[in-house]
Amino acid sequence: MRTVLISGAGIAGPALAYWLKAADFEPTLVERAPALRQGGYVIDFWGLGYDLAERMGLLGEINRAGYHMREMRIVDRAGQSVAGFGAEIFSELTAGRYVTLQRSDLSRLLFERTRGQVESIFDDTIAALDEQTNCVRVQFERGRGRQFDLVIGADGLHSRTRALVFGPQSRFEKHLGYDVAAFEARGYRPRDEDIYLMYGRPGRMLGRFTLRDDRTLFLFVFLSTREELPATTDARKAFLADLYRHDGWECCQILAALEQAESLYFDSVSQIRMQHWSRGRIALVGDAAFCVSLLAGQGSALAMISAYVLAGELASAHGQYQLAFRRYETLLRSYIKAKQRGAERFAGAFAPKTEFGLRFRNLVVKAFALPGLARLVIGRDIVDSIQIPQYGLPSISRGTIV
Ligand SMILES: Cc1cc2nc3c(=O)[nH]c(=O)nc-3n(C[C@H](O)[C@H](O)[C@H](O)COP(=O)(O)OP(=O)(O)OC[C@H]3O[C@@H](n4cnc5c(N)ncnc54)[C@H](O)[C@@H]3O)c2cc1C
Helix, strand or coil: CCEEEEECCCCHHHHHHHHHHHCCCEEEEEECCCCCCCCCCEEEEEHHHHHHHHHCCCHHHHHHHCECCCEEEEECCCCCEEEEEECHHHHHHCCCCEEEEEHHHHHHHHHHCCCCCCEEEECCCEEEEEECCCCEEEEECCCCCEEECEEEECCCCCCHHHHHHHCCHHHCEEEEEEEEEEEEEECCCCCCCCEEEEEEECCEEEEEEECCCCEEEEEEEEECCCCCCCCCHHHHHHHHHHHHCCCCCCHHHHHHHHHHCCCCEEEEEEEECCCCCEECCEEECCHHHHCCCHHHCCHHHHHHHHHHHHHHHHHHCCCCHHHHHHHHHHHHHHHHHHHHHHHHHHHHHHCCCCHHHHHHHHHHHHHHHCCCHHHHHHHHHHCCCCCCCCCCCCCECCCCEC
8 A cells, every 4th residue: 555646736735745755655746737836826824734834844935935914904995094903913823833925835845845756747637537446547638547556636626536536516515605816917016015905895805915026916806696607817807807897996907917917816715515535545635625715714724734634644544544534534524614614604704795794894803903802803713723643754854754
């Protein structure tokens, strides 16, 4: 029981490859994209995910690549601050172990940690899976067919592994009623270093975050209006332009920048809720198994935690993979469920549907200025309520296992 095919080199995939390699398995990563994705949105990163990154020796690089936010500011149509709070509260609650970084940077750093030690195949994907008594036969879309002892789907919200083994996404997807888009622009003005600016209208928000190298990231979250998302980048740009063109603040300027953007992230805000995360020799990790959505604010950390627990349980089970898969689920299921419920509750506060809701949300955020209130409200969600086993997996140095 040594060879493991991992589908997806996002966050969960490389993290799992790392810990499996540390436990003396032979992982292989297959990634559909021709190269690791660059740019995209930023994530807040703390807690157990941060602790695991430290164990992987990545803290220095993560903090260099990341940003330490000073302020979250809600602005009105004239750009005036109407509510907000100092982001030092996050730092205080996590003893300084909190960073905002591009998802693509975290993915790259995790992947680089396995470079040269884990076989990685880009520009390919699993086409078919055929489970036998002693292995899984894998047919790739491009490469030749191969056999692996186990197959793990780390291929995100729209996991193909899940679709092949468990059935269509519609059976497991809970749409939270919003869609999301993000893009990056160069040379945008104004710049507000380490401040997250947010502008809201009923049913939609637009966020701006200043990045290094004269880049700016924009995030749109808006109420879903139809079943199907527009299919092409041009149609998506046109959709966003229609939705935001009459809004105040910098919306027109941001839409002009969007027109020039080469790539645009666009997806539904959804969760994945499954009865089981494994079947036979095939299991799922990260968003593929239990996407909590951006509204939980911790999906990357959960992807890393699930990868670590799965690798640890496989290492401890000495070949009894069914036992490992069962224990992996038992350890994490209720923790994940609580995160999913929290995200569902938070949806209305992120982009309130009515003018009244918007005003009320702003009043609540304003009240964060009251001593202790922000600590109370944010503290409840920021502290990890789970302890994960140690497993005693060694760290891998860049080259050999130590
Ligand atoms: C706008 C936004 C903001 C977010 N903010 C935060 C935040 O603040 N904090 C936080 O912790 N999390 C945040 N998240 C969530 C976080 O990004 C995800 O939970 C996390 O990326 C999940 O990691 P993953 O590896 O499971 O999936 P992904 O990161 O989606 O990676 C999946 C990988 O699989 C590849 N793939 C897909 N299909 C196939 C296939 N058929 N074959 C092979 N490879 C395939 C993809 O190319 C990708 O590389 C946010 C998400 C969004 C959308």
